[in-house]
Amino acid sequence: MLTSVEICAGAGGQALGLEKAGFTHTALVEIDEHCCNTLRHNRPAWNVIEEDIRIFKERAGDYKGLDLLAGGLPCPPFSIAGKQLGERDERNLFNDAIDIVDAARPRAVMIENVRGFLDAVFHDYR
DSSP states (O other): OEEEEEESOTTSHHHHHHHHTTEEEEEEEEOOHHHHHHHHHHOTTSOEEESOHHHHGGGGGGGTTOSEEEEEOOOTTTOTTTTOOGGGSTTOOHHHHHHHHHHHOOSEEEEEOOGGGGSGGGGGGO
16 A cells, blocks of 8 residues: 655645555645545545644654655746745745655655746756
C-alpha cells in the first residue's frame, strides 16, 4: 500500500488521481471550508484536515514514513498573470512546504505549480 499526504488539496482532483494510481491518503490538508466540504462529501473516509499548512507543519513529523507528499501550492506568487512577487507574496507557501518535507521525510515529493515558477527570477527555488 502506498501512502500519501496532500497539502493545499483543493477540492480533490489530484487526490482522486492519486487514489486511482493506488495511493491511500493518510491526510488531505486544505484551508478552504468549501473545498473541505467537497472532499468530505465525495470521500467520507478520507482524513480531511481543515487548516492552514503553516499550522499543519508543526505536526508534519507525525506522518514520517509516508510514500508521497503531494500538493498544489498557490500559484499567484509565481504566475506571469500576476506580479511574480515570490518571497514577497504573503500567499507563497513554498518554504512551508519544504518545512513539511523536512519533518515528514517522504520517499517522494510531487508539487505542482504554474510555468512561471521556472522563470529565471525564481532560480533559487530550484
